[in-house]
Amino acid sequence: MRRVYFDNNATTPVAPEVFEAMRPYFVEQYGNASSIHWFGQQARAAVETAREQVACLVNARTNEIAFTSGGTESDNAAIFGVVEAARSETKHVVATAIEHHAVLHTCQALEKRGVRVTYVRVGSSGVVDPADIERAIRPETALITVMHANNEIGTLQPLEEIGRIARDHDVAFHSDAVQSVGKIPVDVEKFGLDLLSLSAHKLNGPKGAGALYIRKGTILKPLMYGGHHERDRRPGTENVAGIVGLGKAAELARAHRADDAGRVAALRDRLEAGMLEGVPLSSVAGDRARRLPTTTNISFDYIEGEGFVIAMDLRGIACSTGAACSSGSVEPSHVLTAVGRTPAQARSSIRFSLGRFSTQEEVDYALAIIPAVAEQLRSVSPHYKRREVGVRS
């Protein structure tokens, strides 16, 4: 069966060049980057090259990049790290209501330890108002954490404005930029960031590798204790092959980002327009302009999202109901409810996320199938039938 992958916000395929770059570090240059012999030196050189490649992608200095196991660890390390290192008696964090669970659940864990957290709301645009962030700041605020691109609806947050506010109030500023790095320009200087999380597998790199940008002078308590790796910021033998893959993926993203973004945005727009036209009672969540080029989140009223995803999968097309980590949960997505979707609409929402390898042919293939799938699911929906009766009477 033909397979089409429209779930790139969950994970992306490893680019062939990335895989080739990683291969030697499994079988030939398998040294421990801390060893002093030839094998170790080969590994160390590869890790440092990757550090330069990652730093370059986000306009950081190389010694401000610490490698981690991925986005979740980077988020935890940044948030716990800053809050635990803060000296004030009471501690406060400002986050948004639409953060990824790697940030939200970390904040909730801090709340159990007595830290106060303000979850700033976003309107139906899915874009936070910087003035609301500023209003949430208190004298004891230790950290502001605002994601760059939302993983469910793709909306972009005004980091530059928030960065200025953080600077004015002398509060550390972290961003989960896992969904934006490699897809759109990300610049830690321009955004005024002290900390930034990124993950290799969201930018055509391998799973299990990521990085945390830590501005020079930012004080963090480490999450784990062990060796002196990564300048005492993250102990443990480096995942050399994974780090090499992240570095190569960063280099490729930098080279291709501008071309990819325009091409993928056009494909996403074609898919979105085709669905809005081909499926009655459909609507897109969040601001359609201030958004990643890759993502659309569309609600097909009277259709149960899980059922739609399964019906599409049977026809070879992979899409999702939202965050991969919340699939299977019955709770409607916190992001969709935050942007004012009703619980019913949230449960009827489907995310299509395109990537570097998506093609127009794939989009057209999906568009040839989606209206029929939607119609078929509605034809067996008692709610939809009742609605029709309601309209007629």
Ligand SMILES: *Cc1c(COP(=O)(O)O)cnc(C)c1O
């Ligand atoms: C995928 C994702 C994460 C988690 O990254 P992992 O590398 O899978 O741990 C965190 N934040 C956002 C916005 C994501 O999309």
